[in-house]
Amino acid sequence: MTRPEEHGTAPEADPRGDPYLRTRFAVPASPPIFLRRERLLSHLDQALRTPLTMVNGAAGAGKTLLVAGWAEERADTVAWFTAEAADQGPGMFWAYVLQALRAVGVRLPTELGGPADAGRVTRALLARLAAELSGRDGPVVLVVDEYDRVRDPEITEQLEFVLHHAGAGLRLVLVTRTEPLLPLHRYRAAGELTEIRGAELAFTPQEAAELLDAHGLRLPPHAVRALVERTRGWAAGLRLCALAARDSPDPETYLKEFEADRSTVADFLLAEVLKQQPPEVQDLLLRISVLERFCPELADALTQRTDSGPVLAGLHRENAFVEDLGHGWYRLHPLFGEILRAHLRVGAPGLEPELHRRAARWLRRSGFLAETLGHAAAAGDWEFTAGALVDDLAIGQLFTGLRCDDLAELFSRMGPRSDGPATYLVRAARELGRCDLERGLAHLRHAELRLRGDAPAARLSCALLQALAGRLTGAPERVEAAAADAGRLCERVPAELLRKHPELTALLLAHLGSARLWAGRFEDARTALELVAACAGGAATALVREDSLGRLALIDFLDGRPGRAERRARAAIAETERFGLPQPSGSGVGSLVLAAVAIDRDDLAQARALLDAAAESRPALRDPVTEAGRAIVTGRLHLARGDTRAALEAVRPVVHAEAVSPWATGQTALVVAAVHLAEGRPETAAALLHEVPGDQPACVVAAARAHFAAGEPQAALRLLDRARPEGRAGPAVTVRAALVRAQAADEAGDLDAARRLLARALREARRERLRRPFREAGPWLRPYLDTAPLRALAEDWLTPATAPRPGAGPPPVVEELSGRERDVLRRLAQLMSTEEIAADLYVSVNTVKTHLKSAYRKLAVNRRQDAVRRARELGLL
Structure with missing residues (x-):
């Protein structure tokens, strides 16, 4: 029998005798609300210059609508054919291809014929088709939509044959969920392939905003970005969310909080992705x-099978919402994962905790601690969770590092029924971290009572917490004993664990250094704190380095060296800023020191702003050093403003500590004595300062000044001569000592000696910009400052501060604003909200808050309006 394809008639029916379905040749119409995406259309235009184009993406990625919109706008001949899984064999495929070409007016000779058998097509027919196309004046574009439904490898081979031999007469566009079996590597190498994949198909935030706007939804940039992040820019997800949100009274809240498993998005993904898979693959996806x-390997642990590798690779190739992260790791599309979890809870109630438990054990064996803790907590297995943290020597992560807040939140869900030593250690750490000493120490005692056998990791964790408790209670001897225990235990734990967790050693040294600082052992404190500051x-370890640098700065300030203290304090603050930790972070000691330096420089607005910043420190680091420091600096600020009552109130609260701190006692006495002096009680001030323990240079100089005010200049000079503070302290002390001696010389009529001493004080103070000592000295020195030699030493730094010139501008910014801080300020001046600034700069809201805090500090302001006004005054805007 002669087959029709050997004759010249074009068949009116497909090889099975059924009429051709015209809908399969129709270019899909765009929906009523459709967004033209110019970047993708421009990319698709390359299809006219390359033989092969592949648009490859997941279900609902917008592939078909993109290509359809592009095809409708092209003046070139575009034939459209939608493949179907029901087609059987090459004969059916090629019959529809030929009909698609004829449907758009491609003149094919009648002798070309068509396939007569649904299961096969002759090579001669394909050769005639390729020859006919190769002779065309211009190319015909053939779009095959849903090409992933074509499973017969013979069809792919035949398509490659026709494409190759048709030459410039054919441009083939495949719209597919999977990568076709064509030799794509050859086309890529030759530059003959145009590719648009899932990542490029994803909507950008700007495109998403335009799509939502077309649906009548106008959302702030941060809300759009959050939706794009949750949907990964998935076209169908965005469109379905937009349609649902239009019916909500509060679209923004709906798009932020909608339950993915109870939406049309779930219906789409379950029908188009999950239900398309075999039962065993559905089970794997759910688990x-x-x-x-x-x-x-992790998937095998959850499914208890051994073939997850090829299954996951296949799902990724099929664009089944399984994303390849590289190095053998994958993740699910966020919305798909949400929907699958909800489906799992309904279909297999009670299985989810067991899956988390299996995951935790596999991850623990594989060394993934962070993920271990999350899954073990989700399983409700708190003994395992706490044990993993303690055995890994990671309990220090509750106090420092990027995850300390997350860990604290995770363990806040731990119930009281778990009573193993590890759970009590974690409870103790959490309570001590919140400065609840009573509960923290009680939990620590319970942990120690339950520790049995050789458990060096747990015992080392105990020693760390004992050191912290000693630091918080102001008990240096307890800290020294705990540190000694820790040193012995460190020799019994694996060295690789200590290297893995540098925060543990850093915290131990920080607790030791802080305790020694409280005890007034400055050199010993420096030894420990400098090791922390230099640690890797x-x-x-950023938080603990910040804290240690701040305490080193405090030691420098107490030694009377404000310049060195300022440099260390700024380095402390930079430690948390440069790692992007949420601000404010750390102990705040650096800000306290900068506030104290600002007071000595008579920049009281800056000091107030820095004190406010220091108040937002972490509870775990609010030990007696920080509490005493905050009280003393606050008292000094009130003194500088002339509010003696507020100064006394600031230092009145007793800092609770087991041991007395000599420097805290001395600095408190300095504030109280200054109040007595200001209120006309110099004898009381002198008596108070003589009671200060130790021979503290700052107190000696203040006592000498009190004696002078009491009319006892010789007693003042004898005290200075005996103590010789000039050889033991820095400029903040020696400048004040020189001023007392200069005033005594002035009182005695020795004007040359007074000028000489005042010149020395000015030279020392100029380097550090110390203005406060000269304001405290009184009016006697003004005539000296009006003389030529001393006027030159005081100009440009002291005179404007002590006697502001009419019309003088605002004081300069202490520290130059960074480029990003200026960017934030410019947007602040445009009345943009924090969220809008974050969206405009493509950073997080927390990052914007960090830049604002830093800018406020540098500009010495507390509010947005003041920041903008000050920046304009300084010519920064």
């Missing part, structure tokens, strides 16, 4: 949905 990321660990 791995509890994981943020997964590898084949990056973000893991």
Whole structure:
């Protein structure tokens, strides 16, 4: 029998005898609300210059609508054919291809014929088709939509044959969920392939905003960005969310909080993705949905099978919402994961905790501590969770590092029924971290009572917490004993664990250094704190380095060296800023020191702003050093403003500590004595300062000044001569000592000696910009400052502060604003909200808040309006 394809008639029916379905040749119409995406259309235009184009993405990625919109706008001949899984064999495929070409007016000779058998097509027919296309004046574009439904490899081989031999007469566009079996590597190497994949198909925030706007939804940039993040820019998800949100009274809240499993998005993904898979693959997807990321071995642990590797690779190739993270790891699309988890809870109630438990044990064996803790907590297995943290020597992560807040929140869900030593250690750490000493120490005692056998990691964690408790209670001897225990235990734990967790050693040294600082053992404190400041660990030890640098700055300030203290304090603050930790972070000691330096420089507005910043420190680091420091600096600020009553109130509260701190006692006495002096009681001030323990240079100089005010200049000079503070302290002390001696010389009529001493004081103070000592000295020195030699030493730094010139501008910014801080200020001046600034600069809201805090500090302001006004005054805007 002669087959029709050997004759010249074009068949009116397909090889099975059914009429051709015209809808399969129709270019899909765009929906009523459709967003033209110029960047993708421009990319698609390359299809006219390359033989092969592949648009490859997941279900609902917008592939078909993109290509359809592009095809409708092209003046060139575009033939459209939608493949179907029901087609059987090459004969049916090629019959529809030929009909698609004829449907758009491609003149094919009648002798070309068509396939007569649904299961096969002759090579001669394909050769005639290729020859006919190769002779065309211009190319015909053939779009095959849903090409992933074509499973017969013979069809792919035949398509490659025709494409190759048709030459410039054919441009083939494949719209597919999977990568076709064509030799794509050859086309890529030759530059003959145009590709648009899932990442490029994803909507950008700007495109998403335009799409939402077309649906009548106008959302702030941060809300759009959050929706794009949750949907990964998935076209169908965005469109379905927009349609649902239009019916909500509060669209913004709906799009932020909608339950993915109870939406049309769930219906789409379940029907188009999950239900398309075999039952065993559906089971795998449901089980791995509890994981943020997964590898084949972890998936095997959850499914108790051994073939997850090829299944996951296949799902990724099929664009089944399984994303390849590289290095053998995958993750689910966020919305798909949400929906699968909800489906799992309904279909297999009670299975989810067991899956989390299996995941935690596999991750623990594999060394993934952070993920171990999350899954163990989700399983409700708190003994395992706390044990993993303690056994890994990671209990220090509750106090420092990028995850300390997350860990604190995770363990806040731990119930009281868990009573193992590890759970009590974690409870003790949490309570001590919140400065609840009574509960923290009680939990620590329970932990120690339950520790049995050789458990060096747990015992080392105990020693760390004992050191912290000693630091918080102001008990240096307890800290020294705990540190000694820790040193012995460190020799019994694996060295690689200590290297893995540098925060543990850093915290121990920081507690030791702070306790020694409280005890007034400055050199011993420096030894420990400098080791912490120089330690490695990056973000893991950033908070504890910030704290130690701040305390080193405090020691410098107490030694009377404000310049060195300022440099260390700024380095302390930079430690948390450069790692992007949420601000404010750390102990705030650096800000306290900068506030004290600002008071000595008579920049009281800056001091107030810095004190406010220091008040927002972490509770775990609010030990007696910080509490005493805050009280003393606050008292000094009130003194500088002339409010003696507020100064006394500031230092009145007793800092609770087991041991007395000599420097805290001395600095408090300095504030109280200054109040007595200001209120005309110099004898009381002198008596108070003589009672200060130790021979503290700052107190000696203040006592000498009190004696002078009491009419006892010789007693003042004898005190200075005996103590010789000039050889033991820095400029903040020696400048004040020189001023007392200069005033005594002035009182005695020795004007040359007074000028000489005042010149020395000015030279020392100029380097440090110390203005406050000269304001405290009184009016006697003004005539001297009007004389030529001394006027030159005082100009440009002291005179404007002590006697402001009419029309003088605002004081300069202490520290130059960074480029990003200026960017934030410019947007602040445009009345943009924090969220709008974050969206405009493509950074997080927390990052914007960090830049604002830093800018406020540098500009010495507390409010937005003041920041903008000050920046304009300084010519920064």
